Amino acid sequence: MFYDPAKTAHFKETLLTITGQAFAAGGYALEDDPLGQKRGLIRFARNAPEIADDATLRVGWQLVAFEQSPVARFRIELERLNAGANTASRTLSDVIWNDYDVRVLPSEDYWWEFKTGDELPHALAAAGKMVFAYGVPWLEMR
Secondary structure, three states: OOOOHHHHHHHHHHHHHHHHHHHHHOOOEEOOOHHHHHOOEEEEEEEOOOOOOOOEEEEEEEEEOOOOOOOEEEEEEEEEEOOOOOOEEEEHHHHHHHHOOOOOOOOOOOOEEEOOOOOHHHHHHHHHHHHHHHHHHHHOOO
């Protein structure tokens, strides 16, 4: 499913504005995936040789925006990929609830919601703080 290109481009540009420098400082780069981005999936990744020679860490922001709904939403997916047995894929909210046992979100299957373009930066900033407080340490096994 593809979304309105203007909406996915706005999501990507706002995400880069809000979190891009923090991801770059952590060694994460925006993945070149035009097809995924047209589907609302924006991923940042970095190689992690400190975990395994072939390890890749990814943070994916998945947008869900239907024309018939006044509410759009996104969630954050964390992936630790390698050829070994340590491959893992979880949502940020699941990690926060079940690994850290912290209840800063309403549920372990949480989606950040926004209704307007003005609400999006606030939702991304709130989620971005949680990515760097909980998601990146979980990915990097710290």
